[in-house]
Amino acid sequence: MIVIMKRSAIEKDVQSISKKIEAIGFQSHIIRGEERTVIGAIGTGDKERVKILINQDGVDRIYPISKPYKLAARSTKEEDTVIQVNDIQIGGGVFVVFAGPCSVESREQVLTTSEGIKSGGGHFFRGGAFKPRTSPYSFQGMGEDGLKLLADARTQTGLPIITELMSIDTVDLISQYSDIIQIGARNMQNFSLLKAMGSTQRPIFLKRGLCATLEELLMSAEYIMSEGNYNVMLCERGIRTYEKAYRNTLDLNAVPTLKQMTHLPIIVDPAHGTGRVDLVTPMAKAAIAAGADGIMVEVHPKPEEAFSDGQQSFTIPQFKQMMDELKPFIEAAGKRLVIV
Amino acid sequence: MIVIMKRSAIEKDVQSISKKIEAIGFQSHIIRGEERTVIGAIGTGDKERVKILINQDGVDRIYPISKPYKLAARSTKEEDTVIQVNDIQIGGGVFVVFAGPCSVESREQVLTTSEGIKSGGGHFFRGGAFKPRTSPYSFQGMGEDGLKLLADARTQTGLPIITELMSIDTVDLISQYSDIIQIGARNMQNFSLLKAMGSTQRPIFLKRGLCATLEELLMSAEYIMSEGNYNVMLCERGIRTYEKAYRNTLDLNAVPTLKQMTHLPIIVDPAHGTGRVDLVTPMAKAAIAAGADGIMVEVHPKPEEAFSDGQQSFTIPQFKQMMDELKPFIEAAGKRLVIV
Amino acid sequence: MIVIMKRSAIEKDVQSISKKIEAIGFQSHIIRGEERTVIGAIGTGDKERVKILINQDGVDRIYPISKPYKLAARSTKEEDTVIQVNDIQIGGGVFVVFAGPCSVESREQVLTTSEGIKSGGGHFFRGGAFKPRTSPYSFQGMGEDGLKLLADARTQTGLPIITELMSIDTVDLISQYSDIIQIGARNMQNFSLLKAMGSTQRPIFLKRGLCATLEELLMSAEYIMSEGNYNVMLCERGIRTYEKAYRNTLDLNAVPTLKQMTHLPIIVDPAHGTGRVDLVTPMAKAAIAAGADGIMVEVHPKPEEAFSDGQQSFTIPQFKQMMDELKPFIEAAGKRLVIV
Amino acid sequence: MIVIMKRSAIEKDVQSISKKIEAIGFQSHIIRGEERTVIGAIGTGDKERVKILINQDGVDRIYPISKPYKLAARSTKEEDTVIQVNDIQIGGGVFVVFAGPCSVESREQVLTTSEGIKSGGGHFFRGGAFKPRTSPYSFQGMGEDGLKLLADARTQTGLPIITELMSIDTVDLISQYSDIIQIGARNMQNFSLLKAMGSTQRPIFLKRGLCATLEELLMSAEYIMSEGNYNVMLCERGIRTYEKAYRNTLDLNAVPTLKQMTHLPIIVDPAHGTGRVDLVTPMAKAAIAAGADGIMVEVHPKPEEAFSDGQQSFTIPQFKQMMDELKPFIEAAGKRLVIV
Secondary structure: EEEEEEEOOOOHHHHHHHHHHHHHHHHHEEOOOOOEEEEEOOOOEEEEEHHHHOOOEEEEEOOOOOOOOOOOEEEOOOOOOOOEEEOOEEEOEEEEEEEEEOOOOHHHHHHHHHHEEEOOOEEEEEEEEOOOOOOOOOOOOOOOHHHHHHHHHHHHOOOOOOOOOOHHHHHHHOOOOOOOOEHHHOOOOOOOHHHHHHOOOOOOEEEOOOOOHHHHHHHHHHHHHHOOOEEEEEEEEEEOOOOOOOOOOOOOHHHHHHHEEOOEEEEEEOOOOOOHHHHHHHHHHHHHHHHOEEEEEEEEOOOOHHOOHHOEEEEEHHHHHHHHHHHHHHHHHHOOOOOO | EEEOOOOOOOOOHHHHHHHHHHHHOOOOEEOOOOOOEOOOOOOOOHHHHHHHHHHHHOEEEEEOOOOOOOOOOOOOOOOOEEEEOOOOOEEEEEEEEEOOOOOOOOOHHHHHHHHHHHHOOEEEOOOEEOOOOOOOOOOOOOOOOHHHHHHHHHHHHHEEEEEEEOHHHHHHHHHHHHOOEOOHHOOOOOOHHHHHHHHOOOOEEEEOOEEEEHHHHHHHHHHHHHHOOEEEEEEEEEEOOOOOOOEOOOOOHHHHHHHHHHHEEEEOOOOOOOOHHHHHHHHHHHHHHHOOOOEEEOOOOHHHHOOOHHHHHHHHHHHHHOOOOHHHHHHHOEEEEOOO | EEEEOOOOOHHHHHHHHHHHHHOOOOOEEEEEEEEEEEEEEEEOOOHHHHHHHOOOOOEEEEEEEOOOOOOEOOOOOOOOOOOOOOOEEEEEEEEEEEEOEOOOOOOHHHHHHHHHHHOOOEEEEEOOOOOOOOOOOOOOOOOOOHHHHHHHHHHHHHOOEEEEOOOHHHHHHHHHHEEEEEEHHHHHOOOHHHHHHOOOOOOOEEEEOOOOHHHHHHHHHHHHHOOOOOEEEEEEEEEOOOOOOOOOOOOHHHHHHHHHHHHHEEEEEEOOOOOOOHHHHHHHHHHHOOOOOOOEEEEEOHHHHOOOOHHHHHHHHHHHHHHHHHHHHHHHHHOEOOOO | OEEOOOOOOOOOHHHHHHHHHHHHHHEEEEEEEOOOOOEEEEOOOHHHHHHHHHOOOOOEEEEEOOOOOOOOOOOOOOOOOOOEOEEEEOOOEEEEEEEEEEOOOHHHHHHHHHHHHHHHHHOOOEOOOOOOOOOOOOOOHHHHHHHHHHHHHHHHHOOOOOOOOHHHHHHOOOOOOOOOEEOOOHOOHHHHHHHHHHHHOOEEEEEOOOOOOOHHHHHHHHHHHHHHOOOEEEEEEOOOOOHHHHHOOOOOOOHHHHHHEEOOOOEEEEOOOOOHHHHHHEEEEEEEOOOOOEEEEOOOOOOHOOOOOOHHHHHHHHHHHHHHHHHHHHHHOOOOOOOO
């Protein structure tokens, strides 16, 4: 930590802070400038207790030196993490597509959509059986019946499935059915859930919270990794801003920035990142160009009858159209699109 | 719902939307203006399915008519909800103070602080036994041992206790010890947790999420209330903005606005709402003036040794000083400060 | 400036940065920690050129040491600035009220409102003659005719006037009529205008931009002060956030924070800070409690006929009602309300 | 406008609002639902005066029907606007690159950079002679001497020039030298300046404000167009959010959204949109993929010696490298890159 003293700080303040820093277990380095004094707290003591010095006489600001995530950091592991799910690899030069309906609604819906996604070139079939809904009066998902339908779809098409887990009391249930477990934006800092994810064997698809910083996203990945599960991929899905023209503001700056900060695969969700079906294809292209390892989109046989998120869902033909349009961009980005 | 057609919409589009609205179960009212046509979808059909019409030809925007929360709405229940905890009333013209350390750390810390808060005029003793921490490497709380210390403090001072619940597997445990259950900002949309809160008998202290709208906050209260627990109080604790001079931006506009939207008591947390101990007292005063029913603040015998949030914690003398300074504002606001 | 090196930085990187820092004219202090090296750039060289080192090998982050504003800083001048306008003092323990219509619309409107404000206890009469409007098709103000009406109101009631200046080609014109010149939120970083304000003799009422940081607000004050005009007051008027329940989010944290950062008087505008007339009085009370030196509100004889901002304007009786309600809070805050 | 009545509104309220709507000059259409009544205000009256009805008894919310911009709207003019500058066309399937240093600093800097941009394939040479700087103590630009150097660069390379205009007293001066006039983000709502731009003959490059909505950006374009200058291009340059990992958050959702809202060309500035030179190339690619008509980037012979924005400036070889990397994306997007 670095402690910047106020211009009005007196020698007594400087000495007092220096002693407190050493009492906490750091080495203290005093640098005296013309206008201000700066004190470095170097070493591996308890940073929380340095932060609190902000309330001491003469202290103006305190800055961190080291970053709080370790296992997720690129500096810890230089090469890209590649997550293998059945035959499909996520990360490492391959581009993958996660697609399916927001909610599992019926056998026919699931099977039709899954077939459409398979034939359109998608790699993972997504569908929600337990749904996080802002309103308690909205459709809450089919629960285990929905999971069974997802498994049936997998049997039929061979596409591995991904579904959202919302509560620790369904960890066993969902792990039994789903190839990848999704943690939604609203649970990105549900720390109990993150810890539970650390002890499953399933890869985790972790969505960025609505106003989470990239550092917080990595700290949440760190929660999972520090419990032993290193198969984490991160998903940028739009942040909340003042702009009302779209549901969220897709933050593509996050893609190349995360690529520097971490070795984990980065996926982009342009459906939630825009909330408008007409923006999904252009923003999927932009995500590829920014360096994403994959995208997640919503597909429904009849979006106008969807129980949720219909306004941002493709029809099956629209999905295939998007896949065709993405190809030249995937190629321009030097990524491979594997056919399953 | 109200559907605003594009200026370029043709008669066929208007007829098509009108028919779809009726197919969904609403009545359709067409209003033809000089520039645009507007279609009202009136009645009690499935609003989700009207929203999806946004992707149909000729549709420009869709606005809601009705609000999605009912039980929490002022229009459903005009008189203020008053929550009774032992002898103390929350809401209804009384001003209450929740105070205590961020984390329970030791018997001595808890008993000393609790005594200080009692003698300073506070009403509820707060302390975290299970802590939501951004980093997995930070202190995570003392768990049940911490709850026991809180109970001991209650025995000694008589102050009811409030502590945070982070996970559904601790509902029984925490309900056994705590008079009020706090749901933290990061769990405001942890819907599984909210539902579980609906079936406890404990009053719920629900904090606004870091970037939650007031409507979302009320929807989260609605989750709890729709499961049968009507004793919910809401807490404004600062939102995340671009401003870096403080940890969060305390949104006091929320106080009079929520007072119009809902009958539930409104508490303000100026400690998290600023993140700086030197801002807590002025913002506590401002909260009172804006109409809050109470405040929550952090108090620690030695903030510089606190395991968490020391930079925004009062010492016990500072807490008493604040209480003295608040009195003229509580009086100006026409609220009563009850001595327990 | 403080340069934090990456964990992966090698000795060559450290030496290279150290040399560059000295070439720019700073002294370089190297602190070697267990994990990282930190280099302090101490002295008074060109900070811009240190910032650019961010792109050099091995550099992770760069933090500033000193603050960029000087004349506006509390550390430069400890005692509060008091601005004298005729008999009225702004700052220094006095509480002042700026009130009047958003736009000057007619002689009768101006004279009626001005009389109402005088008799209600207001101190300054505000009214816009040149209006910044989002749409080119909205009413743009009466121009010089409006200024003449303001002057007539001053003659009649004795209240000094304040009006907004939008363009450097009206500096002479507006200076001739107005006692205080207002710079609106949208012009807070119109640097040409700020410089021009530095050479007028009129006090300046500088509004915070819609998403300006407090530091930027002080830098804009610094522009005016560095050209010779030290009579600057600052106005918090709400910032833009994601919350849609109000037009803007009034940031009252800014009040006690600015009081620490600067010696300039701080005014709050709860009309623009909320955009809703029903929120103005509670937020005016909150502003007082937070430590503001004054408020600015909108008053119109018939808000429902106002050319602009009617939704946030008081009627004259509502203004008087607010003034009565504010008194106990002004007293609680230890401020004086002078009767003119 | 559409007026949504409260659930508690009584018949008298409904009748009163309906009459007021007609008094303002609109037709009033009452739709009675089970829960609420909705009143449409149809026609071409004064919308400002309908908005104010929000404060009347029984009124809950008011929504707009029509959009406030006309000349800039895609619905007014379906085909893309193409702006011709000398031989170069902006918009209409062509991709253009604006590049150059943040500030004009010296003859050598300007000529060297301009040559580098020409040979790298750029189309317009940018450079600031009058600089908007947050601090009055930062370099403010070379003024007219800088404009002369830009003109010399044009003579040498043939590249048309673009420079920022900050103040109406330099309109003639800058129009005399510059082929395109840039209005910076901080002046996006400097309405006096926008009006002045309406009467120049130069194309205008209008940057989105730091927290401007797309609708406000279009309204600012409308200011220029309504005064007679239809040659306006819009530039997304990043918005201000809570995320601190980058200087701004580039909002690429804006690109396909603006393409629907307006016929004007859309340019993206990934240098300001990220503030970090290492993010410029990936985000330039993403901008192309999202559908931009061009990009603006910063280039300096020695960024580490730049007077401003060095941390986001390319060297000349880096610029050429970026141009090479962009080509496959420009091709994938179906745009033409013209060689000048």
